[in-house]
Amino acid sequence: MRVAILATGWAGFNDAACRELAARGVELLIATEDQTANTEYASHRHDEYATLHTWRDDPAPGEVRDAVRAFAPDAVLMHSWHYAPFREAVKALPPGTLRVLWMDNIWRNVPKQWLGRAVAPWWVRSLFDAVMVPSDRTEHFARRLGFGEADVIRGSLSADTTVFGSGPRDxxxxxxxxxxxxxxxxxxxxxxxxxxxxxxxxxxxxxxxxxxxxxxxxxxxxxxxxxxxxxxxxxxxxxxxxxxxxxxxxxxxxxxxxxxxxxxxxxxxxxxxxxxxxxxxxxxxxxxxxxxxxxxxxxxxxxxxxxxxxxxxxxxxxxxxxxxxxxxxxARTSSAGWAQHLHEQLSWRTAALRSTDR
Structure with a gap:
């Protein structure tokens, strides 16, 4: 399976989870900005387990689209439904490619979110086959955007359990x-x-x-x-x-x-x-x-x-x-558990999507 991840920033826990996903035989493309503001992460060494495409300021017109097209993924996970380079890349995907919105926003009842809900049938829901969320609070928002219960992939985030952990503490x-x-x-x-x-x-x-x-x-x-x-x-x-x-x-x-x-x-x-x-x-x-x-x-x-x-x-x-x-x-979740769950979800959802596209 080939999976492209279009991310608005990259942290250590993302690195650990995707390293576990690659260990399961998943080929990865990670497209993301080179460094998130107000962070100074050392290199995650993405090239050890993924094809990497990064940029410093904003990507050039068509840059992300062309990188994704050349990778030819089976599934794409995308942060930030309003980011134009990512939207362009997802719109250009061929039929049979699973398109997943990876969101963590929570519903706060503010005007911007009500506007998003109003335009969601055309701006959000028409672009994605599924949504990936970390919590019930985010799922509540996703359901307001028009995603149904069966469209939700739950448990989308985990700490890096290869680094964080402790035995009993006195x-x-x-x-x-x-x-x-x-x-x-x-x-x-x-x-x-x-x-x-x-x-x-x-x-x-x-x-x-x-x-x-x-x-x-x-x-x-x-x-x-x-x-x-x-x-x-x-x-x-x-x-x-x-x-x-x-x-x-x-x-x-x-x-x-x-x-x-x-x-x-x-x-x-x-x-x-x-x-x-x-x-x-x-x-x-x-x-x-x-x-x-x-x-x-x-x-x-x-x-x-x-x-x-x-x-x-x-x-x-x-x-x-x-x-x-x-x-x-x-102990409710781990980097390896995240990777196993996501791999299974993408595999059966991709198969189901392609069976309906025949």
């Missing part, structure tokens, strides 16, 4: 670390400023505050200037983030809006208690309120600070129980 060890970790791009929708405000408030509420390590880069880095207890670590490669999670006591995810948030899966795999805003798409999968952490409203620094204070006061026994729940929730 509660005293977690408590003794005395460190919160936030791994995020320092931009508005990720809530970098909310985290900075929350951490200031948290430090004023507890007698012996834990430190906060911030792993990431972006234009809002100065929000953390002069806040005691903050360690600005810059961008960290996935293996370094995995190490930091083993050295931390709690993962904090302050996003205003996060379509999914693979970092929650990474934290769960690492056995961390988790504090997350509710509008992170992966929160229902990996945060069970009161058992392995808490979800709080987005854009609410006071609520985030209060949840961080509750983690600090939890004590070793409670933290050990939280860690066990996180590890159990993290």
């Amino acid at each position: 509660g005293a060890e977690i408590a003794d670390r005395r460190r919160f970790l936030a791994a995020l791009r320092l931009v508005h929708h990720k809530g970098a400023d909310v985290l900075a405000e929350a951490y200031r408030a948290y430090r004023s509420r507890v007698d012996e505050p834990w430190a906060l390590d911030v792993a990431g880069i972006g234009p809002m880095a100065d929000c953390f200037d002069a806040i005691p207890g903050v360690g600005m670590l810059g961008f960290q490669q996935p293996t370094d983030v995995a190490r930091l999670m083993q050295e931390s006591s709690c993962l904090v995810v302050p996003s205003r809006v996060e379509p999914y948030g693979v970092t929650l899966h990474e934290g769960a795999l690492s056995g961390l208690p988790i504090v997350s805003t509710y509008f992170v798409g992966a929160a229902p999968f990996f945060v069970q309120d009161g058992l392995n952490g808490w979800t709080v409203p987005g854009d609410d620094a006071d609520a985030l600070a209060e949840a961080m204070a509750r983690i600090t006061a939890a004590g070793p026994d409670r933290l050990a129980g939280m860690s066990d729940v996180s590890r159990a929730l993290g």
Whole structure:
């Protein structure tokens, strides 16, 4: 089977999952921008398992279309239904090629989404045979765009389980670390400023505050200037983030809006208690309120600070129980499981599509 992936950026978890897919004998074309803004990923060495087509700014007219056409895929997975070079490539596919929209957006009831829903029969639904989603929240959006229950491929994202993971963690060890970790791009929708405000408030509420390590880069880095207890670590490669999670006591995810948030899966795999805003798409999968952490409203620094204070006061026994729940929730999916599921879905959907095109 030959699969082309048209992606708006590439991360370590994508690399791990597609490496597993290639190991199953799937030939891959990955077409994506060379580097996502506010990241500094080291080379993923795509050429070890895939044909790679990248660009720095915008691709030239017809560039992506021609690369996909030359690859002659059996199926195409496409991010971002409005990106013109990708739409052009999918429209040019010959009959019998499975066209899959790979989306992670969640329904937020905003005007732009209502417009998308209005034009979906012509702009979205007519272009794709199926949709691939990571969560029920995204499926809810996809169904509003006109995809039926049978059109949905579920479980579209997984953390890199070759890097992230942990055996049982001792509660005293977690408590003794005395460190919160936030791994995020320092931009508005990720809530970098909310985290900075929350951490200031948290430090004023507890007698012996834990430190906060911030792993990431972006234009809002100065929000953390002069806040005691903050360690600005810059961008960290996935293996370094995995190490930091083993050295931390709690993962904090302050996003205003996060379509999914693979970092929650990474934290769960690492056995961390988790504090997350509710509008992170992966929160229902990996945060069970009161058992392995808490979800709080987005854009609410006071609520985030209060949840961080509750983690600090939890004590070793409670933290050990939280860690066990996180590890159990993290085990729900893996890079290899993702690849197996997707391979099976594409295989039978491609066969079904070609049987109807005869």
